[in-house]
Amino acid sequence: MQKLDRAIQKEAEKLKCIQAYMDREAKRQSKKVKEMQRVEELKEIKREVQTEVANVKNVFHNKINTYTKDTERMKLDKMKKLTE
DSSP states (O other): OHHHHHHHHHHHHHHHHHHHHHHHHHHHHHHHHHHHHHHHHHHHHHHHHHHHHHHHHHHHHHHHHHHHHHHHHHHHHHHHHHHO
């Protein structure tokens, strides 16, 4: 009878160890999934920021070009007036 009790106790301890291992693995897997989600989120944010930066640069360069053309046009008009 004592041998049976010991065997049951050993099996119960094994079961506890297996359950603890399964819990640790579930936590690790959960951490991996969360990390992968964070990485994907950061990649998406990076893409959005790069797109916005490109748009701002484009607008800035367009405005600079427009101002440069307007300045040149105004200089030419002034020169025409002065030469008349």
